Amino acid sequence: MIRVFLVDDHPIVRDGLRTVLTAEPLLEVVGEASNGQELLAQLPGTPADVVLLDLNMPVLDGLATTHELQKQHPDLRILMLSMMTHERTIGELLEAGAHGYLLKNADKAEIVTAIHAVAAGKRFLCSDIGLALLEKLLTSETESSAPSPENAIHLTHREREILQLVANGLTNQQIADQLFTSRRTVETHRQSLLEKTGVKNTPALIKYAMEQGLLDS
CATH class of the missing domain: 1.10.10.10 (Winged helix-like DNA-binding domain superfamily/Winged helix DNA-binding domain)
Structure with a gap:
């Protein structure tokens, strides 16, 4: 059983995620928080394997929370959840210690797959981001000989x-x-x-x- 902690400042997002995850026999939602500070306060009494962490939150955002989790709970797997597609932002989060990055428009299957992947010690990048980066790489290679x-x-x-x-x-x-x-x-x-x-x-x-x-x- 993979214990999942949901962190998002929008209750409707947490409700949707909880509905998706509780339907999965191998996943258990063990806690919820509306920002990173609430998460850090609850973790000592609520052990988790994976935290599904929003990027843009008040009080303590996803990036700052990731840094703190690396210090206080280095074994906890971090799966970021955001609508940001900028590669620099994604790179900063992965460098800070996040193990995966998932867009909020991901479907149920990809969310579940992402959680299982990071829980198993793997890295995960959602398909939309991966394809966008691949497209950018191919475009860059195609235009490399032309002035830009x-x-x-x-x-x-x-x-x-x-x-x-x-x-x-x-x-x-x-x-x-x-x-x-x-x-x-x-x-x-x-x-x-x-x-x-x-x-x-x-x-x-x-x-x-x-x-x-x-x-x-």
Whole structure:
């Protein structure tokens, strides 16, 4: 039996994960917390094998929690859960001690597979991230002989969609409604766009996108 601890600041996310995991005969949800500080406080009295850890949380976020878990509970396996697709962020988390990375839009089968993998001492990277990195690598190799802009960046299909809608003047909620997703997911992608482009605000982001030809005419 694999003992799983759920950590996410949204109760509805924890409820969904608990429903998925309790249906699995080899998995047991032993605890829940809304941030890293609550997790660290509960772990001494609630032994676990795998912690399913959200990245963006108040009080103590996923990255800071990962560092603390490595110090206080080095045997605990850490499976990150996020909507962030930026490879730099994923790299920082894996370097900090996370054993796997899973997107929140993963299906039930992939979630269960990921938990079993990290519990068995393996590393796990969700299929969407793995395929995106492979696509980027293949594209890079294909274009290696051609000159490219010094500041070229790689955007996912969803990031390009959101960038276009931002440039069209839509609010986060309007974008979420149009793409049938949550406002928080849109906010996460917008933050990822700012990080990738290196700009500080929306006007600068739109200006950058226009200069780089990233917007539809």
